[in-house]
Amino acid sequence: MQITLDSPAGGPRPLSPYYSQVARVEHADGSALLFLSGQIAEGATLAEQTRGAFEAIDALLKAHGASLAHVISIRTCLTDIGKLAEYGSVRRQFLxxxxxxxxxxxxxxxxxxxxxxxxxxxxxxxxGD
Structure with missing residues (x-):
């Protein structure tokens, strides 16, 4: 098993120098687990911010040869749980x-x-096997 921490050029830059955007855990068979740091995005509305965050996630995954179809787990923090439906509507467009x-x-x-x-x-x- 090999672990690589990085902030790939194809993705958004970290907001501080104290973390990496992706932890890649590579297994001997060529499979890998990708752990992405939490993503936020600019925008006036929750929908705009959610869309931007998923676009950043997509870019980070693509930089590691993956896509949103490879996502197996997601954790989301909302500052207003009352807007869950708005968030969910955008999320369903990506997942x-x-x-x-x-x-x-x-x-x-x-x-x-x-x-x-x-x-x-x-x-x-x-x-690849």
Missing amino acids: TGTPPTSMTFEVPRLFRPEAQVEIEVVAAVPG
């Missing part, structure tokens, strides 16, 4: 297959004061 495992919870605030949502995922990438 179109069998839903991954999920955890969504309300938090009083996020890293950036204007952020309404932060999304973290784990993806499983099959090997």
Whole structure:
């Protein structure tokens, strides 16, 4: 097993120098697990921020040869759980297959004061065998 931590050029830059965007755990058969840091995005509405976060996630996954179809687990922080339906509507546009495992919870605030949502995922990438 090999572990690589990085912030790939094809994805968004980290908001601080104190974390990596992706942890890739590579197995001997070529399969890998990708653990992505939580993603936030700019936008005036929760829908805009959710869309931007999923676009960032998609870019990070693509930089590691994966896609949103490989997502097996998702954790979401919302600053207003009353907007869960708005978030879910956008999420369904990006995660179109069998839903991954999920955890969504309300938090009083996020890293950036204007952020309404932060999304973290784990993806499983099959090997070449």
